Amino acid sequence: MTGPPRTPWGRATGAAAAFMMLGLVGAQAVHAQSAPPFPGDPIAGRRLFVERRCVRCHAIWGNGGTLGPDFASAGAGQSLHQLAGMFWNHTPRMIETVRSRGVGWPRFTEGELADIISYIYYVKLFDAPGDAARGERWFSEKGCVECHAVGRIGGTSAPPLDSYARYIAPIALAQGLWNHGPRMRLRQAAQQGWALRFLGREIADIQAFIRERSTQRAAPVTFLLPPNPTNGRKLFAERQCFRCHGSEGRGTESGPDLRSATEHLHVSEIAGQLWNHSSAMAAAMQARGITFPEFRGSEMADVIAFLYYLRFYETGGNAAAGQQLFAAKGCVTCHPADGAASVGPDLARSDAALTPLGLATAMWNHAPAMYDQMQLADADWPRFEGDEMRDLALYLRAVAARERGAVGQR
């Protein structure tokens, strides 16, 4: 593994700075693992985001250009195909900008587009750092201070929390809470008589408070690997989560469907939610003879990333709706379905629709030529909302598959 980049935050640029803010290393180690079974590697996407100059116009939390929207918030809560639609909507603006600067159109392979979309999805997992003043309030209101000390102030019946100051992101604190939860809860029930729960960004605030007041606040920061959803999926199986929540988090009789559990939530909120349910889960685990799982290093962050990605890969779709969209968006005027002489290629014979992001990739790469044809035809640029891109892709995949079947029979 390579060491963390030692740039001070203020001087790191763009996407790199966003990772620095989170206290994460852009790790090579992630690549050393077996090929990700998920399409789209956010770490590779981050590199493309810089290499393809997206960062000149787009920022992440204010690090980067300001011409386009900041991806820390743009596109929040959208799945892979919804983000692909958002990409497409943006092409006319980019075509004009790119032409006015005399540079070439940035083409993507399907894998690269998946990587970059995955990155745009991924950055929204992270919270901005918490608020130390609020953290101080939670630390006393929630009663942590009665048992734990920070900066030598607080109780001594539990270990001091100063050492958590070496992490920037709140995930290590959340992991400590989770691991010690069963024992801590017993003590708390005996001493305070109420259950500790977290709302919103409270864990992030407490982390900020610890960083500010800790006796170890001058200690060097420990950088964590970026959360890796592929490893999280492995842990989800290894630590028996699948036994109640199903293999892809789709739920069973013993545990809820987790696909929408993380909607619009960031790391610290998901960690809080895990905590809030951990007492009920610990009881359910005990009843089934499952050992309460503990997490080390980046493991809890990985599991959270996996939960977060469940929605990203939402599949399904409606081919009939896709057929209607093909007409309604005007595609059919240049790409007639019967293979008649036309402006654009016959999409039934195109390989583009055969793979998950193939349509979005081909559309992006051909956008400048399509744009010129549309200008000539004085047609409006078709925009995609919601799941339209997914439905259209499903329809075109069915058409292309049928065409191949027909060719096979001739």
Ligand code: HEC
């Ligand atoms: C020269 C400036 C510029 C560059 C370079 C640029 N963009 Fe944009 N981008 C914009 C602007 C301006 C918008 C605002 C939306 C619009 O009007 O199209 C935008 C919007 C977007 C959107 C839609 C966001 C939304 O909320 O709807 C996506 C996705 C996007 N850009 C991705 C990228 C990617 C990926 C790259 C790098 C390959 C990139 N952009 C490079 C200027 C740029």
Ligand code: HEC
């Ligand atoms: C009633 C006492 C009590 C309260 C209140 C309490 N804790 Fe704990 N906490 C403990 C005990 C006891 C342990 C050690 C449990 C063990 O031995 O595994 C612990 C362990 C921890 C750990 C792991 C420490 C380590 O060494 O890694 C963290 C993190 C933590 N608590 C955070 C908190 C936070 C944050 C709050 C308030 C939101 C809180 N605790 C409230 C008693 C308490």
Ligand code: HEC
């Ligand atoms: C023995 C069964 C069981 C196991 C094993 C289990 N869970 Fe759960 N899980 C539940 C139940 C039951 C609930 C609902 C608990 C409640 O209502 O508080 C739940 C709730 C959750 C929630 C909150 C869902 C929501 O909609 O807010 C998350 C997230 C979660 N579990 C993740 C995990 C993870 C990650 C693991 C593995 C480390 C795991 N669970 C292991 C039974 C289980």
Ligand code: HEC
């Ligand atoms: C004004 C005419 C026009 C319209 C409308 C149009 N296209 Fe195209 N399309 C073209 C042209 C021309 C090309 C070939 C571009 C090139 O060679 O770079 C093309 C290429 C494509 C390709 C690449 C095919 C391949 O095999 O690589 C796809 C996919 C595609 N269009 C999909 C669509 C979809 C979906 C719509 C509707 C949202 C649409 N097009 C609307 C003119 C159009």
